[in-house]
Amino acid sequence: MDQNNLIVYLEFEDGRVADVSLELLTKGRVLASRLGVKLEAIVIGDDLTGVEQQVFPYGVDRLYKVSDKRLYPYTSNPHSAVLINLFREIKPQACLMGATCIGRDLGPRVSSCLHSGLTADCTALEIGDHTDPKTGKEYKDLLLQIRPAFGGNIVATIVNPECRPQMATVREGVMKKEVFDPDYKGEVVELDANKYVSDEDFVVEILDRHIEKSKINIKNSPIIVAGGYGVGSKENFQLLHELADTLGAEVGASRAAVDAGFTEHARQIGQTGVTVRPKLYIACGISGQIQHIAGMQDSSIIISINNDPAAPINTIADYVITGNLEEVVPKLIKYYKKNSK
Numbered sequence: 001m002d003q004n005n006l007i008v009y010l011e012f013e014d015g016r017v018a019d020v021s022l023e024l025l026t027k028g029r030v031l032a033s034r035l036g037v038k039l040e041a042i043v044i045g046d047d048l049t050g051v052e053q054q055v056f057p058y059g060v061d062r063l064y065k066v067s068d069k070r071l072y073p074y075t076s077n078p079h080s081a082v083l084i085n086l087f088r089e090i091k092p093q094a095c096l097m098g099a100t101c102i103g104r105d106l107g108p109r110v111s112s113c114l115h116s117g118l119t120a121d122c123t124a125l126e127i128g129d130h131t132d133p134k135t136g137k138e139y140k141d142l143l144l145q146i147r148p149a150f151g152g153n154i155v156a157t158i159v160n161p162e163c164r165p166q167m168a169t170v171r172e173g174v175m176k177k178e179v180f181d182p183d184y185k186g187e188v189v190e191l192d193a194n195k196y197v198s199d200e201d202f203v204v205e206i207l208d209r210h211i212e213k214s215k216i217n218i219k220n221s222p223i224i225v226a227g228g229y230g231v232g233s234k235e236n237f238q239l240l241h242e243l244a245d246t247l248g249a250e251v252g253a254s255r256a257a258v259d260a261g262f263t264e265h266a267r268q269i270g271q272t273g274v275t276v277r278p279k280l281y282i283a284c285g286i287s288g289q290i291q292h293i294a295g296m297q298d299s300s301i302i303i304s305i306n307n308d309p310a311a312p313i314n315t316i317a318d319y320v321i322t323g324n325l326e327e328v329v330p331k332l333i334k335y336y337k338k339n340s341k
């Protein structure tokens, strides 16, 4: 088997490669170097001009471009057919995709057709060895697919020893996006779509598309004021908005606060919400369960405001304010305004 490559499926919309794809290329570069294989990427769509300029700095050795009017916008069958047939040809060791609407649709189709297995929503990816506990057989250099399992009670390392490609999806923001070398140059391979898709793959026609863009952008905010169940009500969340406005921050939330209807789902941070890495994270009335921590633990500075001095979030906080947030937050607003003049 060939298997001297690791491939990332790129999402491309409005002339831009999606952030999640660039994050996966960053991680893919590290994994490919560790394995001593090529980092490859594939982009499928209509007008794919400029994709190479966007992805080569991330260390892509080979970019496959499959361009055809019928391949944009994304539909399940044609994109699956391209990947399935190409993977049979190039036999990648591993394939990474974003855990996005597209990746969640495409990944399982490709994986089930190739009988390869797939781990969804990985929070870390590494290369490592594995010994089968039953047979004692040793496997070298597998993709270790790490993610919380059993409701977040354990962090599982999942391996796929025999079948290829080893497939994993990762949500946006979980991996860091970092240019590898601005002058890096790879090779472009243009593929003829007709070789990979057939007319039967185009049974679905998109008649209209509407993309709803959320105005809430917690992912890129340098400061986040996040509220939990301890905030107590929708009205009290206004206090957090006031603090956020004062600091030039965005408001985030725990799932318990979202489930209680205190704020919108788009603000949820954690395993099933957004992953953030702000310079400052102020956690108000958040206990710090693993599923929440998973989405904010890489924040540069964490301040916890909690009336329970033993709240688990305090163990990862740089500063802890023990007290009732209804008293603490107005004081923060007052003294910040007073001292920042």
Ligand code: FAD
Pocket (backbone or CB within 6 Å): 151, 152, 227, 228, 229, 230, 231, 253, 254, 255, 256, 257, 268, 269, 270, 271, 272, 273, 284, 285, 286, 287, 288, 289, 290, 291, 292, 295, 305, 306, 307, 308, 311, 323, 324, 325, 326
């Ligand atoms: P609580 O755990 O109820 O904590 C409230 C905190 O507020 C306590 O520490 C309390 O001491 C403090 N408090 C109370 N009153 C005050 C006050 N007046 N002043 C100051 N402090 C006060 N959770 C997420 O956040 N994000 C996720 O993405 C996520 N995904 C999940 C996925 C799965 C599969 C599962 C099973 C769970 C998930 N959860 C997620 C839920 C998670 O397990 C916790 O239930 C949730 O994070 C708890 O939210 P909380 O800290 O706001 O609430």
